[in-house]
Amino acid sequence: MTEILTAVIPVVIIGIICAAVLxxxxxxxxxxxDERFPKIRECLPGANCGACGYAGCDGYAKALxxxxxxxxxxxxxxxxxxxxxxxxxxxVEFEDVIEQVAVVHCAGDCNHTQDRVEYRGIESxxxxxxxxxxxxxxxxxxxxxxxxxxxxxxxxxxIKDGIAHVNQRECIGCGICTKTCPNHLISLVAxxxxxxxxxxxxxxxxxxxxxxSNGCIGCKKCERVCPSKAIKVVDNVAVIDYSKCPNCDDFxxxxxxxxxxxxxxxxxxxIHRFEKEV
Numbered sequence: 042m043t044e045i046l047t048a049v050i051p052v053v054i055i056g057i058i059c060a061a062v063l064x065x066x067x068x069x070x071x072x073x074x075d076e077r078f079p080k081i082r083e084c085l086p087g088a089n090c091g092a093c094g095y096a097g098c099d100g101y102a103k104a105l106x107x108x109x110x111x112x113x114x115x116x117x118x119x120x121x122x123x124x125x126x127x128x129x130x131x132x133v134e135f136e137d138v139i140e141q142v143a144v145v146h147c148a149g150d151c152n153h154t155q156d157r158v159e160y161r162g163i164e165s166x167x168x169x170x171x172x173x174x175x176x177x178x179x180x181x182x183x184x185x186x187x188x189x190x191x192x193x194x195x196x197x198x199x200i201k202d203g204i205a206h207v208n209q210r211e212c213i214g215c216g217i218c219t220k221t222c223p224n225h226l227i228s229l230v231a232x233x234x235x236x237x238x239x240x241x242x243x244x245x246x247x248x249x250x251x252x253x254s255n256g257c258i259g260c261k262k263c264e265r266v267c268p269s270k271a272i273k274v275v276d277n278v279a280v281i282d283y284s285k286c287p288n289c290d291d292f293x294x295x296x297x298x299x300x301x302x303x304x305x306x307x308x309x310x311x312i313h314r315f316e317k318e319v
Contacts, residue, residue, distance in 0.1 A: 075106040077130055084126040085116060088194055090215035092117045092141075092229075105131060114138045117229075118213040141214035141229040142311040143198070143207045148239035148303060149182040150202035154253040170223045178252040181242040183226055189218040209311050232311040234283055236296055240303040243276040250301075257303045263295040271295075272304075279304060 081102040089097035093115035095104055104111045105127065113127040114136035121138050128135040160169055160176035166184035174180035183204040190198040190205060197211035198218060205222075209232065219227045226241050238257065242249045246258030259277040264270075271285035272295050279295075296304040 078102055078106050080130050081105055081127060084119070084123055084130070086118045086123065086213075088118050088213070088215045088217075090118060090194075090217050092214065092216045109133070112136055117141050118215045120213075140232045140311055141216075142209045142212040142232045142309050143214065143216070143218050143227050144230050144237050144309065145183065145205050145207055145227050146237070146239055146241045147181075147183040147204055147224075147226045148255040148305070149177070149179050149253040150204045150255075152202060153255040154179055154182065167223045175224075179242055179249075179256065181224060181226075181244075182253065184224065188221050188223070189227060192217050192221040209309050212311050214311060230283060230309060232309050234286065234309050235306055236281060236286060236293060236304065237307055237309065238272075238279045238281060238304050240278055243278055245277055249277070255301060255303050258301060260300050262298050262300055263304060266294050266298045268294070 082098060085098040085102060087098055091097065093101045095101040095115075101111075101115065105113065109131075113131065113133060114124045115138075116123045116127075117138060117140065119138070120140050124138050125135055155178055156176045157178045158173070158176050160172065162168055162172065164186050166175075166186045166188040169175045169184050169186055175182075175184045177184065185200055185203040185205065187200050187205070190196075190200055194215065194217065195211050195213055197208045197213070198205055199208065200206070205227070207218075207227075214229055214232070216229050219225075219229060224241070230237070240249075240253075240255065240257040242253065242256045244252075246260065249256040249258055257274075257278045259274045259279075261274045263272045263279050264274060268291055269285045271282050272279055273282070274280070279299075281295075293306045296306045
């Protein structure tokens, strides 16, 4: 018995000393957390999408606590509701959020293009792209295997006729899909916009025309008719400068004159704008 106690007692004493040291260290070396942090973090949606420019919601919340110059309107998924809550907690003036939605710049569905190979492999766009750029005749087009759909936290993307489509009423503008698409076909635009280019093919017109009847052929007719010079053909595909597009006196003239119909007029209003209207 004595031998057991001789072995146990030193261990108990060492344990008590270590515990005391840890308690003292936790008091002396503790980093005080800004009491506003948990309140701010609770306001944020938790998508951790990085749309705010920080490493997730925790990073944004920390930046708001540490600097008065950090804007409160950077959370696109949270929209105005979150911005208002943040401004109230921080005691600063409310800043409006420019809500955004995702747009797929490809209209090359199974009715306007065709497969050049039969793909049998992992049902993933990233995997299919490794096989000569994918199964489609247009190597710039949507691969249609749903990587963006699977990544979307709001189930706002679906595959129809072989290409991805976005339900703008459900899209929160987190931008996760834009980072997921291996062909970089998805971008975020302000949900107040109405015109979008549904092509990303950078080949010359004759080549594009052979692989997709909906593709942009770079004819520049849209450039010539646009009164506000908001659209330009860059690398053989039309690109819209949305900062100039709202000033257009003849709305949708580019879409109406598009030779192949790849410029479309569409209601891009997202869930936040829809809620405001309701």
